[in-house]
Structure formats: structure tokens, C-alpha cells
Amino acid sequence: MIRNMWWKVLGLLLVLYSIIAGLLIDVPALPVIHQTIRNLFYHVSMWFAMFVMLGTSFIFSIRYLSGFRMKDDLMASGAVYTGIFFGLMGLMTGMVWAKFTWGDFWTNDPQLNGAAVSMMAYLAYTVLRGSIDEVAMRARISAVYNIFAFMLLVIFLGVLPRLADSSLHPGKGGNTSTMEGLDMTMRMVFYPAALGWVLIAFWLLQLHTRRRALIQGIH
């Protein structure tokens, strides 16, 4: 039992640690963001978890197309649903943060627009799955679209913000502050937080696919 459970416990402990330590540690006093910089531990971790989930889904889609095993399709679609959940959480935590630092819930920032469009692409994936009745065909077509969607995600969150003229996000287009500017105490909380949420995401994925496998009778 311990052998299978350790990573879940670790995930819970890391998230718990990041919540407690994230609110207690001293953060550098920066203009504009001030104490809201603590949101970094929670907001950025959401995107990490989302990216890992969608990456997992991408890998399983490729695996599905190379072997046509229904279990791979189950994992791929489950990972997309979990990724969408974390993406929406990331958008929400980001919007709250934006309200208190930039003054608005939504700004015309390349990173924000990219995140929104990527979410749209993955929501379209769920619609696509819903519109095909035949199981094997649904798995195949949605795997193909999923590979496209992941490419889109990489372009949107990795390439376009760097080409942009101006961004409010650190490290992107003209904005000189980067992750390297993060001081040591903050890193001590941020990395465990990101890892913790990624582990929680895998746990959610496991629960989701187990439930669906039971319903559909796939092993």
C-alpha cells in the first residue's frame, strides 16, 4: 500500500507545505505587486500542472495512434479533462492576481490571450469527442486533433509571447524580469508547490480514468 501511495502523500504534503510556508515566509517588497507575489506559488503551479497534464495527454495520443489500445485513449482524454480543470484554475487565480496588480481582471496580454485560446482549443476537443458516436473512430480522430492542439499550446505559450512587443508577464517580450530574479526563499516554496500540484494532478487523472474504465469496462 505504501509503495503505491507514497507519491499521493508526498503531493498532499508538498501542497500543504506550500500553502503554509507560502503565507508565512518573507517575500521581497517589490513595487506594484507587494504581498500579492505570494500568489506566484499557487497561480504558476496551476499552469505547471496543466502543462504536464496536456503533455501526458499528447504522449498518450501518440501511443494510441501507434497501438490502438483503448486504455491509451482513456488516459489521453482523461488527461485533457484534468488539464482543462487546472487551466481554468490558472486563469482564475491569474485574474484575481491581475485585478490587484494591473487593475483589471483581463488585460490584452499575449500570455493571457494565448492561455484563453489554448483553453478554447481543448474545449473544442471535448466537443469533438462528444460529436462522434463510434468509439474507435472517436479515439482516433480526437487523438489526431489532440496532437494539433498540443502544438498550438506550445506555439501559444512558448513562442508567441516571446515574439510579442510588450508583456506584463516576466521574461516575455520586453519585460526584463525573469524567473532568475526569484529569490532563494521563494524558490524554496515555489518548486515544491509546483511539484506537489503536478502530483495531485496525476492523482486526479488516476481517479478519473479508473472511474471511467469501470463504467466502460476497459482494463
Add this chain to the structure above:
Amino acid sequence: MRETAELIRKEFLLEIRQRYAINGILLYVFSTIFVVQLCFGRVIDEKTWIALFWVILLFAAFNAVSKSFIQEASARRLYYFMIASPLSVVVSKMVYNSLLMLVLGALSLGLFTVFMGFPGLYAGLFAPAFLLGCIGLASALTMVSAIASRSGNNAALMAILGFPVVLPLLLLLVKASQRALTGTVEFAELLRLLSAIALIDLVVVLLAVILFPYLWRD
């Protein structure tokens, strides 16, 4: 290679025989641009010109390309499946749609110039961006049309699947056009913008070629 050429010829033949489809799209482009002229008046500022131009071209592309797989009945698809390789089918469709998009794009450009003038874009940047943009839009939408044609309600799906897929390309095209407004663009900048667009085109075409066989078989 010969197979591809033959399939492209078939696309042209079909288009000429069912002339209502191409005429419909041409009329669509004409009426949209005419409506824009009526609504905005003859004088619009350059940024609006660029935005309207690409948005109209995007919708024209949706209309023109979406029929490429959807119009074909499943019996005929089965027939192609028997006689042609998936690679030549998808390449022929992409080539044909790219040519169609170039014609539509040139027509829109002409109509925009007639109705609203040309904002003096730097041709060294705008022309290659326009060329790559038409090819990219056509290829991406061809692939989306292939995906949508395999599902139940394909007209609605075409829009929701296609929109996110072409958006990065569209944003880069608008950006390149706006940069072309400032007159001559230095070479490094030009290369950076064009290579970003070309990279997206390349990725789309490669993915389409790799993934199309999976969509094709039943």
C-alpha cells in the same frame, strides 16, 4: 507524384464543373468587402484596414476550404481510399486549397484597394507574409476540414476546431502587416517575422502529412 498531380487536376475539374461553389465564394468576398466599405466609408485608418483584411480573408478561407472534405460523400471517399495513397490525397487538397486561397487573397486585396485604397505596406515584408499566410491558412483548414468531416455535425465543428488552430498564424500575419506599415523593415526583423510564419506553415503541413492517414482509414 503523378497521382498527386492527377488529383489536383481532378479538384480543378470539379470546381469548374460545379461553378456555383467558386462563384458563391467570390460573391461572398465581394459582398463582405462592399459591406465594409458601406459601413466604414472610404477612408479608414491603416490598422483597421489590416485587421479587416485578414478577418475577411479568414472567413473566406473558412467558407472556401471547409467544403474540401465535407462535400465528398462517403462512397466517393471510399473510392479514393481504394485507388490513391492518403499522402497524395492530402497533399493534392492542400495544394489546391492554397491556390484557391491565393486567388481569393489576390481578389480581396484588389477589392480592398479599389474600395478603400492601399495603405502603402512595405512589399518586401507584406508580399511574402501574404503568400505564406494564404498557404498556411489553406493547409491548416484543410486538415481541420478532414477532422470535422469525420464527425457528426461538421459545419459547427469546422468553426470551433478551426478557429484556435489558425489563430496563431493570423496573429503573426496581422503583426507582420502592421510592421510593414512603417516603411522599410530591417532585414533581421523581416527574417524573424517571416521565419515564424514559415515555421508554423511547416509544422502544420508536416503534422497533416503524418496524421492524415489515421483520419483517412475507416
